[in-house]
Amino acid sequence: MPVTIEIPTAFRRFTDGTPRIDCSAATIAEALNDLTTRFPALSRHVRDEQGQIRQFLNVYLNEEDIRFLGGEGCTLKEGDRVLLVPSIAGG
Amino acid sequence: MLRLVRLGSQRSSRYGAMKGEAMSDLYELRCRECGKTWGNSPKSFCEDCFSPLEVSYDYDSLGKKVRREDLAGRTFNMWRYRELLPLAGDVTPASAVGGTPLVASRKLASHWGISNLYFKNDAVCFPSLSFKDRVVATALVAARRFGFETVGCSSTGNLANAVAAQAAQQGFDACVFIPADLEPAKVLNTAVYGARIVRINGNYDHVNRLCAQIADRFKWGLVNVNLRPYYSEGSKTHGYEIAEQLGWRLPDNVVVPMAGGSLITKIAKAFKELTTLGWVEAKPVKFFGAQATGCSPISDGVKRNLARFEPQKPNTIARSLAIGNPADGPFAIKLIRESGGWAEDISDPEIVAAIKLLAETEGIFTETAGGVTAGVTQKLISQGRIGAAETTVVCITGNGLKTTDAIAAEFPLAEAIAPRLDAFEAYLDNQFAAAAAAK
Numbered sequence: 001m002p003v004t005i006e007i008p009t010a011f012r013r014f015t016d017g018t019p020r021i022d023c024s025a026a027t028i029a030e031a032l033n034d035l036t037t038r039f040p041a042l043s044r045h046v047r048d049e050q051g052q053i054r055q056f057l058n059v060y061l062n063e064e065d066i067r068f069l070g071g072e073g074c075t076l077k078e079g080d081r082v083l084l085v086p087s088i089a090g091g
Numbered sequence: 092m093l094r095l096v097r098l099g100s101q102r103s104s105r106y107g108a109m110k111g112e113a114m115s116d117l118y119e120l121r122c123r124e125c126g127k128t129w130g131n132s133p134k135s136f137c138e139d140c141f142s143p144l145e146v147s148y149d150y151d152s153l154g155k156k157v158r159r160e161d162l163a164g165r166t167f168n169m170w171r172y173r174e175l176l177p178l179a180g181d182v183t184p185a186s187a188v189g190g191t192p193l194v195a196s197r198k199l200a201s202h203w204g205i206s207n208l209y210f211k212n213d214a215v216c217f218p219s220l221s222f223k224d225r226v227v228a229t230a231l232v233a234a235r236r237f238g239f240e241t242v243g244c245s246s247t248g249n250l251a252n253a254v255a256a257q258a259a260q261q262g263f264d265a266c267v268f269i270p271a272d273l274e275p276a277k278v279l280n281t282a283v284y285g286a287r288i289v290r291i292n293g294n295y296d297h298v299n300r301l302c303a304q305i306a307d308r309f310k311w312g313l314v315n316v317n318l319r320p321y322y323s324e325g326s327k328t329h330g331y332e333i334a335e336q337l338g339w340r341l342p343d344n345v346v347v348p349m350a351g352g353s354l355i356t357k358i359a360k361a362f363k364e365l366t367t368l369g370w371v372e373a374k375p376v377k378f379f380g381a382q383a384t385g386c387s388p389i390s391d392g393v394k395r396n397l398a399r400f401e402p403q404k405p406n407t408i409a410r411s412l413a414i415g416n417p418a419d420g421p422f423a424i425k426l427i428r429e430s431g432g433w434a435e436d437i438s439d440p441e442i443v444a445a446i447k448l449l450a451e452t453e454g455i456f457t458e459t460a461g462g463v464t465a466g467v468t469q470k471l472i473s474q475g476r477i478g479a480a481e482t483t484v485v486c487i488t489g490n491g492l493k494t495t496d497a498i499a500a501e502f503p504l505a506e507a508i509a510p511r512l513d514a515f516e517a518y519l520d521n522q523f524a525a526a527a528a529a530k
Binding site for chain 2 (some may be wrong): 008009010013055057058067083085086088090091
């Protein structure tokens with residue numbers, strides 16, 4: 001499915017300044033793999049040594065945290081937006 | 092009028108020297124995971140590993156700069172600990188904040204069968220009647236230092252009140268973001284100060300995610316986003332005051348409400364700092380966290396011994412604690428476990444009962460978060476986790492006037508009577524009859 005990954009400012013030094021990419025992916029996991037394949041320097045910031053999404057990296061599908069959607073295995077549909085938010089603050 | 096300045100070409104300056112950066116600072120930002128230092132600037136996460144930042148201090152130099160005895164002549168508010176806060180050297184804080192009572196319990200302690208129970212009562216913190224006044228106070232010092240003209244926050248209510256009040260006082264424009272279903276009193280208590288209020292169709296976690304994007308795009312000082320490391324330091328003063336009010340000693344137990352999980356970690360940091368500086372004797376303190384069952388990702392993480400907490404969709408009357416994805420959740424869980432404490436949660440009816448109990452026994456009217464903390468304390472005592480002879484401090488963080496809707500149904504208005512003595516006597520007769528029938 002054609003989807004868009006939106007890249008926050010802090011990540012863009014690993015993406016040559018690119019603010020978003022379009023890719024074709026069936027799941028969040030595939031989308032993240034596409035992202036880190038294109039920008040290998042980002043890889044260690046997205047996943048930890050066990051291959052899990054890093055604890056302080058939050059991934060959203062459109063407006064929803066993917067942990068409420070079944071995690072990175074959740075499926076994508078055409079036009080979906082994937083958003084990365086490092087270290088959610090608040091409280 | 093809000094100054095809607097996009098970062099645009101100024102974006103690169105976020106990563107360089109900021110206005111007001113001082114080489115003589117005895118503090119700087121440090122990553123809580125990898126330990127890398129970042130100087131002082133408006134950022135909340137490490138740009139290497141994307142973990143949260145916090146303020147770290149040069150305690151050797153601080154110890155030479157201020158002694159405990161130096162505080163004796165200072166007014167009792169949070170600024171008496173100014174050397175232990177991230178304030179630039181030439182800053183004069185704008186207003187008195189903190190300096191709230193530590194109430195020694197008699198009735199409730201007796202009711203619960205313990206002897207040394209205290210309530211740290213930030214329900215009467217000025218100017219906006221919650222502990223959020225403390226964090227906003229340090230955040231706005233940072234906002235001024237970094238040259239922000241507009242400040243804001245994502246809020247479950249109390250923080251919006253505090254930002255709006257102090258922004259008005261200090262001449263900042265304020266723009267706050269809240270879940271659309273927030274209690275009317277909390278919205279009113281923000282609006283009255285002239286702040287712009289943006290209501291979001293979603294829960295707090297949706298609001299918070301949006302604010303992360305806004306902080307990335309606009310040159311605004313969002314106190315609990317890009318100013319969060321400085322903001323959260325204000326919470327330490329709640330802990331300093333507890334220690335000083337106990338006669339410069341630490342309690343055995345502290346019971347703290349948890350939303351994002353920051354306050355409990357900052358009270359621990361405060362106690363550790365006082366110990367490092369030699370202002371109190373070192374001793375183990377157990378940290379207990381309190382949540383509402385309808386939003387309990389941290390207490391759930393503690394009780395199930397999870398490696399990572401699981402976020403939740405909040406569903407509780409304790410809206411000020413309704414954060415399903417708590418930023419400091421991992422740190423709060425670690426602290427609670429390592430201290431030998433515990434975390435618990437209670438239902439909404441238990442929250443209401445605890446609000447009433449605290450008011451009826453101690454004369455403290457707290458909001459729903461305080462009901463959570465009081466009710467959880469009762470639960471911890473009944474579980475035997477808090478000992479009868481131990482010194483226990485319960486943190487009351489907000490005022491009951493803000494959440495009257497949560498308990499209004501408990502107190503239906505009595506029928507009015509005529510302004511005549513015989514009407515009053517008839518009223519008393521009816522009351523006695525009703526009481527007798529109820530027995």
